[in-house]
Amino acid sequence: MARVELRNVTKLFGGVRAVDNVNLQTTEGEFLVLLGPSGCGKTTLLRMIAGIEPPTSGDIIINEQIVTHQPPRVRNIAMVFQSYALYPHMTVFKNIAFPLRTRGVAKAAIKEKVAWAAGMFGISSLLDRKPRELSGGERQRVALARAIVREPSVFLLDEPLSNLDAILRASAREELRQFQKRLGVTTVYVTHDQVEAMGLGDRIVVMNKGRVCQIGTPPEIYQWPADTFVATFVGSPPMNLIEQGELLIGFRPETLLPAVFVRDCGEMVTYPFEVTWIEYLGAERLVYGNIGEKCCSRHVVSRLPGNINLAIETGKTYPFTVARQDMRSFDRSTGLLIGRDPV
Amino acid sequence: MTGDTRSGAAGVRDRADLLARFMIMPAIVYIAAMIGFPFVLAILYSLSDATTGDPTLRLVGLRNYKDILADPVFRTSLKNTFVFALVSQSLVIVLSRVLATALMAEFRGKWIARFLIMLPWTAPISLGTIGWLWMFDSIFSPIDWILRRFGLLGVPGALLGPMQNLYWLGEPLLAMASVVIVHVWRLLPLATVIQLAGLSSIPKDLLEAAEVDGARAWRRTLEITIPLTLPIISIAFLFGLVFTFTDMTVVYVLTRGGPIHMTQVLSTWTFFKGIEGGDLAQGAAVSLFMFPVLAGIAALVLRVARRTEVV
Numbered sequence: 310m311a312r313v314e315l316r317n318v319t320k321l322f323g324g325v326r327a328v329d330n331v332n333l334q335t336t337e338g339e340f341l342v343l344l345g346p347s348g349c350g351k352t353t354l355l356r357m358i359a360g361i362e363p364p365t366s367g368d369i370i371i372n373e374q375i376v377t378h379q380p381p382r383v384r385n386i387a388m389v390f391q392s393y394a395l396y397p398h399m400t401v402f403k404n405i406a407f408p409l410r411t412r413g414v415a416k417a418a419i420k421e422k423v424a425w426a427a428g429m430f431g432i433s434s435l436l437d438r439k440p441r442e443l444s445g446g447e448r449q450r451v452a453l454a455r456a457i458v459r460e461p462s463v464f465l466l467d468e469p470l471s472n473l474d475a476i477l478r479a480s481a482r483e484e485l486r487q488f489q490k491r492l493g494v495t496t497v498y499v500t501h502d503q504v505e506a507m508g509l510g511d512r513i514v515v516m517n518k519g520r521v522c523q524i525g526t527p528p529e530i531y532q533w534p535a536d537t538f539v540a541t542f543v544g545s546p547p548m549n550l551i552e553q554g555e556l557l558i559g560f561r562p563e564t565l566l567p568a569v570f571v572r573d574c575g576e577m578v579t580y581p582f583e584v585t586w587i588e589y590l591g592a593e594r595l596v597y598g599n600i601g602e603k604c605c606s607r608h609v610v611s612r613l614p615g616n617i618n619l620a621i622e623t624g625k626t627y628p629f630t631v632a633r634q635d636m637r638s639f640d641r642s643t644g645l646l647i648g649r650d651p652v
Numbered sequence: 653m654t655g656d657t658r659s660g661a662a663g664v665r666d667r668a669d670l671l672a673r674f675m676i677m678p679a680i681v682y683i684a685a686m687i688g689f690p691f692v693l694a695i696l697y698s699l700s701d702a703t704t705g706d707p708t709l710r711l712v713g714l715r716n717y718k719d720i721l722a723d724p725v726f727r728t729s730l731k732n733t734f735v736f737a738l739v740s741q742s743l744v745i746v747l748s749r750v751l752a753t754a755l756m757a758e759f760r761g762k763w764i765a766r767f768l769i770m771l772p773w774t775a776p777i778s779l780g781t782i783g784w785l786w787m788f789d790s791i792f793s794p795i796d797w798i799l800r801r802f803g804l805l806g807v808p809g810a811l812l813g814p815m816q817n818l819y820w821l822g823e824p825l826l827a828m829a830s831v832v833i834v835h836v837w838r839l840l841p842l843a844t845v846i847q848l849a850g851l852s853s854i855p856k857d858l859l860e861a862a863e864v865d866g867a868r869a870w871r872r873t874l875e876i877t878i879p880l881t882l883p884i885i886s887i888a889f890l891f892g893l894v895f896t897f898t899d900m901t902v903v904y905v906l907t908r909g910g911p912i913h914m915t916q917v918l919s920t921w922t923f924f925k926g927i928e929g930g931d932l933a934q935g936a937a938v939s940l941f942m943f944p945v946l947a948g949i950a951a952l953v954l955r956v957a958r959r960t961e962v963v
Contacts, residue, residue, distance in 0.1 A: 356860075359860075359864055360863075360864075361860045361863060361864065380863070381863050381864045381866070382863070382864075382865075382866035382867075382868070386864065387864065387865075388861070388864045390857045390860070390861055391857075392855065392857050394855070394857035394858050394860070394861035396858060396861075396862075396875075396876060397858075397880070398879045398880060407862070407865050407867070407875075408865035408866055411865055411866035411867045411868075411871060412866055455865070459866075
């Protein structure tokens with residue numbers, strides 16, 4: 310177990326600031342997720358922690374030691390690449406054994422360790438196969454087994470689930486979280502998928518354009534987004550933002566509900582909601598439409614759970630309400646959250 | 653049901669198989685006319701007693717093959733052909749890997765380095781070899797001049813001897829070395845380009861994963877890069893081997909097979925025997941002797957290449 314700390318880390322590629330003055334610190338055994346759109350610098354940040362990419366400035370500290378200019382092998386980290394990067398000419402056994410052989414572990418010990426790691430991911434029967442003979446899910450397990458086999462103090466994962474199909478991804482997510490809890494290894498996980506981030510992370514670091522926008526637990530990020538970028542990037546559909554003078558008022562789609570269905574608990578704001586489009590998704594309905602007066606930003610979404618079977622038609626206007634405690638206000642020019650009190 | 657069958661049925665122009673045959677035809681005609689015909693003729697000649705003076709075909713069975721096998725010059729040529737091909741190609745593979753690795757890195761003036769490395773490939777082999785002929789000149793050799801300047805040659809007690817020149821093309825071992833040097837010089841650019849293609853086809857992720865897994869540079873080279881580029885190394889090796897086996901220019905221009913047949917190879921011996929000596933039949937037999945060897949090497953290396961294919 311270890312702590313990873315980044316101090317004022319910046320990375321320039323030519324004139325482009327891929328990572329811009331990032332500061333963050335994990336706690337021991339934490340599962341930290343770096344979340345952001347592609348090109349936001351999250352993978353570059355991970356590669357700098359791994360030691361594959363040197364930072365232009367700033368320091369990387371693992372286990373209280375500055376490792377900024379040290380090669381990967383002395384950092385005691387393991388990394389799972391998006392492509393898994395399995396060695397195609399080696400069997401599964403040799404793939405998993407590789408990090409042990411580079412450390413000069415004795416043959417008998419290698420056998421024992423590989424068996425342990427393979428058993429952990431249920432791939433003991435695949436040890437004689439080559440990577441090309443494995444399915445996507447099996448390859449991912451081999452990559453994970455290769456990463457844990459030498460019991461690293463930090464575990465780095467670069468979108469390891471993105472090559473799996475949707476069903477496999479959900480079960481892999483659950484397994485990943487359970488095994489991380491079991492091993493208790495500090496983990497930094499990169500993803501652009503906010504569902505993955507919310508489901509896996511103890512804390513989430515939301516990044517955009519090389520900068521950290523917000524660090525917080527999944528409920529904090531979801532409920533109290535630090536700015537309009539986080540508000541619209543996290544959550545699907547994203548947070549509704551409507552203009553109100555110098556402010557942008559934000560509320561989540563599931564908090565905008567037909568007035569007839571809301572029991573009056575606390576202060577409510579009611580809007581006339583002109584329905585333009587309805588999407589039926591089985592467990593829920595997404596109702597798109599416009600609220601308030603005609604201005605540029607008044608298009609919103611309401612997410613109705615399946616048990617609200619109110620007949621709604623496009624083209625008609627219905628009264629919809631939001632509880633005031635669910636509303637957030639953002640500065641229109643900077644996009645930053647104003648206060649942490651409800652509007 | 654009635655309908656317009658013309659618009660629905662596939663016409664001649666829709667038939668991909670016909671198009672494929674049509675497009676492969678020039679290659680087949682070319683191979684048949686330029687390689688197949690001379691090849692059959694060579695087989696017929698080798699079984700006859702034809703000479704340049706009397707090219708009529710009178711079949712004599714395998715007599716020519718028996719004769720050439722009994723000829724010590726042929727045996728020397730056969731040995732030399734293998735020595736030149738294997739030694740020069742082994743050197744080419746090692747040196748081209750070094751060059752390709754260097755060219756993978758980013759540095760100032762990379763394009764000029766790449767251009768200079770490619771240059772020998774663009775020069776006609778006979779011209780290049782004539783250039784080397786001067787480099788190995790028995791009196792004016794610039795190599796000897798440099799060695800003399802550094803005191804390695806031409807003074808009593810010097811490392812390479814007290815004489816003024818090494819006589820590159822006159823001493824058996826040095827003559828063989830000269831031929832090997834020119835072959836290496838000639839084939840290095842092609843092999844470098846092939847190896848460069850092999851190196852750049854390795855996903856960067858794999859080398860980075862190996863680095864994270866704790867492998868130092870030598871282990872990454874031995875356990876990742878070389879195994880993954882083995883198929884393409886075998887291709888480069890095969891190409892070079894065939895080029896060296898079939899080439900007669902280098903030996904013909906540099907040494908004419910001398911001194912005393914010490915650098916004679918099958919291709920030059922074919923020429924001396926069949927064309928200059930006028931014995932078409934034996935010349936054909938010598939030249940055909942290379943064919944099964946080359947076909948065997950090609951089959952072997954292609955098999956190795958297929959077996960080591962990984963993705």
